Ligand SMILES: Cc1cc2nc3c(=O)[nH]c(=O)nc-3n(C[C@H](O)[C@H](O)[C@H](O)COP(=O)(O)O)c2cc1C
């Protein structure tokens with residue numbers, strides 16, 4: 001088939017696409033098609049495992065998608081000839097379980113084209129709001145039952161109502177785009193792919209609450225999000241969409257500077273004032289006294305992205321989807337040990353099992369747990385995967401909904417190590433204001449270092465159990481209050497792994513270096529010497545025995561072995577030239 | 588103020604733009620030198636100690652001159668689960684530097700960061716902002732070698 005049947009070619013160039021090589025694909029395609037084919041850079045459709053993704057729209061309106069399109073693997077030939085190779089089908093189970101509403105336009109339109117956004121219904125919700133009263137808008141948001149998507153789950157309509165009641169020269173509205181949970185990328189994706197939708201939500205909010213100054217506090221690790229938002233804001237100014245009811249609004253992007261705690265609202269306000277991002281005691285709540293003492297409201301990116309939908313379809317309609325206490329859909333960033341990592345949108349009330357197994361394509365026998373809510377959240381074991389996901393059910397399991405990071409943890413991972421990882425993160429990110437958070441998380445981290453480092457005792461485990469609730473109670477802000485969650489939830493569900501580490505000095509997952517040896521399976525070894533050549537510490541002898549007294553557990557030999565004959569094994573099962581009590585490596 | 592820091596005027600004079608000012612400095616000079624601290628303090632009419640306090644609070648700000656290529660190994664949850672500590676270890680062995688250090692030729696600096704937002708391609712790293720995903724040992728070392736070859 002000839003080039004002429006192709007009308008539009010869309011190349012996914014969000015961060016994930018680019019990382020997979022889509023910019024080279026884009027260049028290659030641009031070099032090969034004729035003038036009348038429009039080659040567009042679009043966002044991400046959420047199937048990150050299949051990137052780079054290219055979608056072709058034919059003159060008859062048919063849409064054909066191709067996956068894993070590389071500049072040099074012949075896929076482009078297939079794309080340009082509408083061939084069958086590299087065609088992409090959304091996995092059936094995922095298509096059935098997903099509920100695409102908020103992400104409807106992601107990956108379908110050019111992110112920085114206000115015309116395309118408008119042609120697809122964009123800014124009609126703003127127009128509808130403007131033709132009605134601010135009270136009506138707030139009422140619709142209340143009816144929708146929308147709760148904050150940034151983690152706290154506070155009813156958005158109520159927050160807007162509080163700000164609308166304030167009388168002040170300036171009222172401030174902040175979009176929390178700090179996305180601090182390391183392992184979450186919903187907000188990045190929304191800002192990169194549909195920046196106008198986020199901004200429309202903010203403008204509607206500004207109309208409803210009377211806000212005059214709008215900030216977007218975006219983490220600096222998201223350069224493309226910042227670029228696309230800036231372009232969109234420029235178009236808003238050009239189209240005078242920032243003039244509401246005769247008031248002209250200022251929209252300002254501020255880049256974060258790499259501090260997790262700045263995702264907390266009072267810390268964010270301090271940071272926006274140019275100070276160290278230290279949380280402060282509430283009350284006064286930001287709606288009473290926020291940025292530069294003006295009444296201030298903070299909502300998350302995804303919360304704002306839901307607003308145009310609510311206004312368009314009506315709050316009551318929106319509230320039909322979901323559970324009793326949690327309405328609408330939720331975006332999750334699925335990653336970890338599963339087949340189809342990516343961004344998903346599912347109705348509240350879906351079960352974890354449906355997310356992990358049906359949508360994520362994870363192997364039922366290989367999953368141990370799922371981690372939700374990042375450093376503030378917890379690990380939920382596979383036995384509880386039938387729970388219907390909403391704010392309250394996850395909390396009762398010792399985890400939280402969080403902002404939507406969902407990491408699948410396979411059986412070959414160590415849960416104690418996972419807890420250690422999170423405490424390593426939180427104790428470094430603690431701003432240091434509260435003693436329990438500053439010192440408590442550090443002591444908990446040290447206990448976990450001992451346990452994973454092979455010198456932990458039962459007292460260390462007891463210490464964790466006692467200290468966790470104290471840190472929770474003794475901390476001012478959410479960081480300290482939730483920091484013990486990863487430890488307490490793994491203690492609750494995976495106590496046996498802690499016991500193995502301290503009583504048997506074993507890590508069943510062979511992940512903790514100090515409790516693991518490395519050995520070559522002599523039967524299958526083909527004596528190719530790659531391990532000998534590549535070992536950085538010369539720990540492999542000429543007769544292919546690994547000396548665990550020298551080995552640093554760096555896995556280099558395991559990676560280079562062509563026959564997969566080198567494995568991590570129980571501590572004590574490997575060979576030691578000197579006393580095996582010598583501590584090797586650290587975590 | 589010396590003309591070297593004249594660009595600070597882009598940030599305005601308001602103290603709430605202090606972080607913006609520091610980000611401009613870092614963008615222009617690659618790090619925040621002692622001279623920059625005093626220039627910024629002068630610009631915003633603050634004490635150097637106040638500026639230093641803000642600089643030290645935020646992980647983004649570097650007080651030492653980085654190498655030509657800034658290597659950021661992601662150690663967010665998804666990447667950690669997928670073995671980012673090993674990736675970092677291999678890079679350290681290859682370049683002879685630990686996180687926070689710069690090699691002797693001032694070619695590479697290494698740091699670990701928490702999440703680059705490409706978790707579905709874990710483990711990932713970025714070099715001067717360009718993201719590389721689905722890393723394994725061989726791929727990582729090849730990328731480093733390519734950069735070194737290009738100087
Ligand atoms: C330590 C800490 C980090 C946080 N990080 C974020 C974040 O990255 N993004 C976010 O939207 N909310 C974050 N929050 C929650 C915010 O404080 C706030 O509740 C939220 O932005 C309110 O918006 P919402 O009601 O729309 O969810 C964090 C809270 C704490 C305590």
Ligand code: FES
Nearest residue numbers: 661663666703706
């Ligand atoms: S955890 Fe590494 S990119 Fe998100």
